[in-house]
Amino acid sequence: MRNDMISKTTDSQLCKDIRLEFYQYVSWTIGNGHHIKFWEDPWINGLPSLSSIVNSEDLSSIGKTLIEFVDDSGQWKFTDESSSLLDDIKQKILEIRPPNVLLGLDVPNWKPEVNGQFSVNNAYHTISNLSEEPRLTKLASCGGTIRDTTGNWWCEFIANLGSASVLSAELWGIFHGLKTAWEQRFRKVILESDSSLAINHVKSNNTRDNSVHPVAYNIKTLLNNRWDVQLKKISRSANSCADVLAEKGLLMHRGFVLLATPPPYVLQHG
Incomplete structure (x- = not known):
């Protein structure tokens, strides 16, 4: 999407202005980090780009992609230039899940749509200021409960995802549920989710669709294992345990935790 937005010297001023207006509604979901540019692209919630808050003319790392700012252990790596960012900006970066080669391609999102998918009609209304404010990502988490064939509790998980969209959080919940x-060693599984959007996203066979969330590739890889998995849509009220776990996930550091015993706040919800 970014390459299609580059202005040419032959473009009219009107076309250049429209491009700038259009691109402010584009954000990125991090996959392998090979396409998103660290300084130039909008990948941090609340910022059009990092280059908008620094003097980009003095940066020697302009043009470098996100994966070049990740160390050998898979964590964010601050260079001499990126270390000069304000502490609150660096904290925002640390709250974002780093890119990983296993996540597939980076994905551009159309921020005004909750599913991140672009449409000409929505773009017209957005740029014409006829729609709501763009839906931004925020701190997110997910959680889930694993039960055996008799419905008895087996284990639970909580994951703090850092900055993520609603759809991203739902998909990460499905991924962690399947992986757990x-x-x-469960080989016949019914995975329940109250998000029809996430389930449809996983079931989509359109592998050429560049709006497919990066973690969806990992989910489909898990589904290709030798086991029987059904994806089932349930009501929000029937998913209260997962919601409680997700709420608790917001209070922990970014990462994944497997619970070997049910915490009291989950027992209260059955």
């Missing part, structure tokens, strides 16, 4: 079930 596989690692716990």
Whole structure:
């Protein structure tokens, strides 16, 4: 999407202005980090780009992609230039899940749509100031409960995802649920989610769709394992345990935790 937005010297001033207006509604979901530019692209919630808050003419790392700011252990790596960012900006970066080669391609999102997918009609209304404010990402988490065939509690998980959209959080919940079930040696699984959007996203066979969330590739890889998995849509009220776990995830540091015993606040919700 970014390459299509580059202005040419032959473009009219009107076209250049429209491009700038259009691109402010584009954000990125991090995958392998090979396409998103660290300084130039909008990948941090609340910022059009990092280059908008620094003097980009003095940066020697302009043009470098996100993966070049990740160390060998898979964590964010601050260079001499990026270390000069304000502490609150660096904290925002640390709250974002770093890119990983296993996540597939980086994905551009159309911020005014909750599913991140672009449409000409929505773009017209957005740029014409006829729609709501763009839906921004925020701190997010997910959680889930694993039960056996009799419905008895087996284990639970909580994950703090850092900055993520609603759809991203739902997909990460599906991923962690499937991964945990596989690692716990369950081979016949019914995965329940109250998000029809996330379930449809996973079931989509359109592998050429560049709006496919990066973690969806990991979910589909898990689904290709030798086991029987059904994805089932349930009501929000039937998913209260997962919601409680997700709320608790917002209070922890970014990362994944497997719970071997049910905490009291989950027992209260059955």
